[in-house]
Amino acid sequence: MLRRRGGSTFHRPAPVKRIHHWVPSVASLYSQTPLRQENSYFSIGERCNANGSKKWRELQEAGDWDGCVAVGREQAAEGSNALDLCTAFVGRNEIAEMNEVVTRFTSSVNAPLVIDSTETPVIEAALKLHGGKPIINSINFEDGEGHAEDRMILARKFGAAVIALTIDEVGMAKTAEDKLRIAERLVDFACTRHGLPQCDLMIDPLTFTIATGVEDDRKLGVWTLDGIRLIRERFPDIQIILGLSNISFGLNPAARAVLNSVFLDHAVKAGMTGAIVHVSKIRPLHLIAAEEVKVAEDLIFDRRSEDYDPLQKLLELFAGRKAADAVQKRRAETPAGRLKDRIVDGDRKGIEDDLAAAMEEMPALDIINTVLLDGMKVVGELFGAGKMQLPFVLQSAETMKTAVAWLEPYMERVEGQARGTMVLATVKGDVHDIGKNLVDIILTNNGYRVINLGIKVPLADMIAATKEHNAHAIGMSGLLVKSTVIMRENLEEMARQGIDVPVFLGGAP
Ligand code: B12
Numbered sequence: 203m204l205r206r207r208g209g210s211t212f213h214r215p216a217p218v219k220r221i222h223h224w225v226p227s228v229a230s231l232y233s234q235t236p237l238r239q240e241n242s243y244f245s246i247g248e249r250c251n252a253n254g255s256k257k258w259r260e261l262q263e264a265g266d267w268d269g270c271v272a273v274g275r276e277q278a279a280e281g282s283n284a285l286d287l288c289t290a291f292v293g294r295n296e297i298a299e300m301n302e303v304v305t306r307f308t309s310s311v312n313a314p315l316v317i318d319s320t321e322t323p324v325i326e327a328a329l330k331l332h333g334g335k336p337i338i339n340s341i342n343f344e345d346g347e348g349h350a351e352d353r354m355i356l357a358r359k360f361g362a363a364v365i366a367l368t369i370d371e372v373g374m375a376k377t378a379e380d381k382l383r384i385a386e387r388l389v390d391f392a393c394t395r396h397g398l399p400q401c402d403l404m405i406d407p408l409t410f411t412i413a414t415g416v417e418d419d420r421k422l423g424v425w426t427l428d429g430i431r432l433i434r435e436r437f438p439d440i441q442i443i444l445g446l447s448n449i450s451f452g453l454n455p456a457a458r459a460v461l462n463s464v465f466l467d468h469a470v471k472a473g474m475t476g477a478i479v480h481v482s483k484i485r486p487l488h489l490i491a492a493e494e495v496k497v498a499e500d501l502i503f504d505r506r507s508e509d510y511d512p513l514q515k516l517l518e519l520f521a522g523r524k525a526a527d528a529v530q531k532r533r534a535e536t537p538a539g540r541l542k543d544r545i546v547d548g549d550r551k552g553i554e555d556d557l558a559a560a561m562e563e564m565p566a567l568d569i570i571n572t573v574l575l576d577g578m579k580v581v582g583e584l585f586g587a588g589k590m591q592l593p594f595v596l597q598s599a600e601t602m603k604t605a606v607a608w609l610e611p612y613m614e615r616v617e618g619q620a621r622g623t624m625v626l627a628t629v630k631g632d633v634h635d636i637g638k639n640l641v642d643i644i645l646t647n648n649g650y651r652v653i654n655l656g657i658k659v660p661l662a663d664m665i666a667a668t669k670e671h672n673a674h675a676i677g678m679s680g681l682l683v684k685s686t687v688i689m690r691e692n693l694e695e696m697a698r699q700g701i702d703v704p705v706f707l708g709g710a711p
Contacts, residue, residue: 225238226238226399226401226402227335228284228314228334228335228336228337228363229314229334229335230308230311230312230313230314230315230333230334231308231309231333231334232312232334233312234334234335235283235284235313235314237363237401237402237404237441237475237476238441238475239283239475239476239592241585241586241588241592242591242592243466243470243474243475243476243477243591244283244284244441244443244475244476244477245281245282245283245284245476245477245479245481246282246283246284246285246286246316246337246443246476246477246478246479247274247277247278247280247282247284247285247286247313247478247479247480247481248286248445248447248478248479248480249273249277249480250270250273250274250277250285250286250287250288250303251286251287251288251318252288252289252290252291252294253288253290253291254288255273257273258270258273259291261273262289262291262294262299262303263291263294265302267302267303267306270303270306271306271307271310271311274307274310274311274313275310275311277313277481278311278312278313280481280482281481281482281591281592281596282313282481283313283314283476284313284314284315284316284337285307285311285313285314285315285316286315286316286318286339286478287300287303287304287307287315287316287317287318287328288318288319288339289303289319289324290318290319290320290321290324296319296321296324297321297323297324297327300317300319300324300327300328301327301328301331304317304327304328304331304332305331308331308332308333308334314334314335314336314337315328315332315336315337316336316337316338316339316365316478317329317332317336317337317338317339317362318339318340319339322349322352322353322356325338325353325356326356329356329359329360329362330360332360335361335362335363336360336362336363337362337363337364337365337404338353338356338357338362338363338364338365339365340364340365340366340367340406341353341354341364341365341366341367341388341392342366342367342368342369342370343369343370343371343384343387343388343391344369344370344371345371346371347391350366350391354391354392354396354398355396357392357396357398357402358396358397358398362402363402363403363404363441364392364398364402364403364404365404365405365406365443366388366392366403366404366405366406367405367406367408368380368381368384368385368388368405368406368407368408368429369384369408370384370387374408374410375407375408375429376408376410376422376425377425377429378425378426378428378429378431378432379432380429381407381408381425381426381429381432381433382429382432382433382436385405385407385429385433385436385437386436388403388405389403389405389437389440400437400439400440401439401440401441402441403440403441404440404441404442404443404475404476405433405437405440405441405442405443406442406443406444406445407426407429407430407433407442407444408426408444408445408448409422409423409426409444409445409446409448409449409465410422410426410448410449411448411449411450411451411452412449412450412501412502412504412513413450413451413452413453413461413501413513413516414452415513420504420506421504423449423465423501423502423503423504424502424503424504426444426449426469427468427469427472427502428472430442430444430469430472430473430474431472431473433473434472434473435473441475441476442473442474442475442476443474443475443476443477443478444469444474444476444477444478445477445478446462446465446466446469446477446478446479447462447478447479447480449461449462449465449502450462450465453516453517453520454520454523455524456520456523456524457516457517457519457520457523458483459483459484459485460485460490460494460495460498460520461498461501461502461516462479462483462484463484463485463486463487463490464487464490464495464498464499464502465498465502466479466484467487467589468499468502470588471588484591486584486589486590486591486594487589488546488584488589488590489547493519494516494519497512497515497516497519498512498516500512500515501513501516537556537557537559537560537562537563538560538563538564538569538572538573540556541553541556541557541560541569541573541574541577541605542573542574542576542577542580543577544556544577544601544605545574545577545578545580545581545598545601545602545605546577546580546581546584546598547597547598548594548595548596548597548598548600548601549597549601550597550600550601550604550605553601553604553605553608554608557569557605557608557609560573561609561612565612565613565614566609566610566612566613567613567614567644569605569609570605570606570609570640574602574605574606577598577602578598578602578636581595581598599636602636603636603639606636606639606640606643610643613643613644613647614647615647615648616647616648616649617649620649620650620651621648621649621650622650622651622674622675623650623651623652623653623671623672623673623674623675624645624650624651624652624653624673624674624675624676624677624706625653625655625664625667625668625671625673625675625676625677626638626641626642626645626652626653626654626655626676626677626679627654627655627656627657627659627663627664627676627677627678627679628656628657628658628659628678628679628680628709629658629659629678629679629680629685629688629689629692630658630659630660630661630688631658631682631684631685631688632657632658632679632680632681632682632684632685632688633657633658634657634679634680634681634682634709635656635657635679637679637681637708637709638654638657638677638679638708638709639654641677641679641708642654651671653667653671653673655667661691661692661695661696664676664678664692665696665699665701668701668703673703674703674704675703675704675705675706676703676704676705676706677705677706677707677708678692678705678706678707678708679707679708679709680709680710681709681710682710683710685709685710686710689707689710692705693705
């Protein structure tokens with residue numbers, strides 16, 4: 203029963219104002235993934251494919267479903283936002299094997315699936331088993347609109363996103379104008395006639411190898427980039443993706459890694475939002491020798507002269523090079539310089555030697571505060587400028603963590619009674635925890651007790667821990683701009699609840 207207090211109207215605290223942003227996404231059973239990745243591209247792992255990966259085909263042939271799941275997990279761990287799944291293989295039962303794989307992937311791999319088949323019944327079977335919001339790969343108009351129609355009906359019924367290739371009854375679109383023309387027809391067909399939201403349509407304007415040396419193929423790379431630009435201008439809301447590695451088909455693996463990476467960079471700049479790739483084979487451009495980037499660009503943009511053919515030059519540069527040597531490492535002279543390079547390059551193998559050498563020159567905390575943080579600053583700048591993709595930032599973060607863990611025992615420590623207790627957490631929606639964990643180490647070393655609650659922590663958990671541990675202060679960390687909004691909401695809510703424990707905020711700009 204509601205009672206009036208003191209004769210006046212019943213007072214209820216005003217509800218906390220929250221800002222909700224709807225973001226076009228796909229989803230696994232457990233979590234959603236935005237189709238537009240900030241400062242990056244939506245990466246679709248290409249290795250769970252019986253046509254494209256020998257390893258996958260062998261696992262599928264052997265009925266080694268756990269092995270298949272391991273390939274999927276590995277790709278998700280490498281940073282793939284979704285996984286292309288294709289079980290089409292001569293002499294096998296595609297539907298049955300698709301069922302085996304999708305059943306296991308939906309429960310064991312946290313990445314939305316891209317159901318890849320030329321057979322509509324296979325797609326339908328997979329859609330029935332997929333828990334979240336998958337992607338259908340693909341529709342096109344090669345045989346008219348009949349097949350595409352069937353798939354669009356399935357897409358609408360199951361709420362899936364759709365990849366659409368710029369192929370029509372005449373053939374595959376090669377020129378930029380043809381790519382745009384077929385894209386317009388695809389948008390009209392999928393969105394206007396079948397009601398698919400534009401943000402759920404992923405147009406693939408096709409890319410072909412530029413490594414044949416055939417005159418007709420020389421402009422195919424630049425036409426794809428022009429096509430992306432035209433489609434992006436015409437339809438700002440749709441997604442544009444590419445099967446990236448086609449661009450380098452025919453070259454050796456080391457040359458492919460470089461050409462794919464350089465082409466990806468240009469495609470993203472032109473307006474591409476996603477790519478089907480082997481994420482760990484993509485190199486950040488700052489790690490590729492400048493000459494190799496230039497030759498790859500000359501090949502992409504067909505910059506030839508009488509005595510210079512970038513294709514020949516690329517073949518020369520990579521003759522005899524193994525995939526692992528695709529990137530030539532450079533290392534600074536001093537231990538501090540090498541450590542900074544390691545953070546930027548995300549290279550933690552053997553880092554202990556450089557850390558030990560640096561310790562002879564400065565204390566552990568100085569190494570963190572000057573050398574390692576300097577490296578992270580460069581990572582942030584490269585990332586912000588779109589020159590470094592997220593999976594590499596993750597490698598840098600792991601390298602930073604390895605270094606801090608190695609240095610921790612050497613950091614000054616004040617022994618004795620606890621000076622006080624702090625509950626420390628990265629706020630809701632934010633995963634950045636390196637800085638927060640450093641704060642933990644420094645406070646702990648200085649005689650404070652820290653209750654570290656981890657990342658994405660809701661305020662209720664912080665309050666509960668504060669009460670449970672009789673904490674003297676709360677520390678909230680967050681590096682995203684939106685985390686400052688969460689911090690403000692948290693403070694307002696604490697005030698509303700009358701919680702007056704001092705709060706330290708850190709991290710966000
Ligand atoms: C590493 C990193 C990541 C890693 C994080 C790994 C991890 N386990 O932490 C990964 C790859 C996962 C990542 C993901 C993302 N990131 Co990020 N990331 C970075 C990067 C490069 C470095 C951060 C870092 O660790 N710095 C080193 C530490 C030691 O410094 P610090 O955190 O600032 O901490 C110090 C102080 O701030 C302070 N401090 C920190 N916390 C606290 C708490 C208290 C109580 C106190 C007192 C002090 C304190 O003390 C620390 C020691 O000096 C920054 C760029 C940058 N240079 O900051 C981008 C950056 C923060 N990320 C950014 C973005 C956009 C993202 C993503 C959204 C990208 C994406 N497309 O998905 C996702 C976020 C997902 C999410 N929901 O949170 C943007 C944020 C921009 C914005 N406008 O919000 C940045 C700024 C990059 C950029 N230039 O665009 N990222």
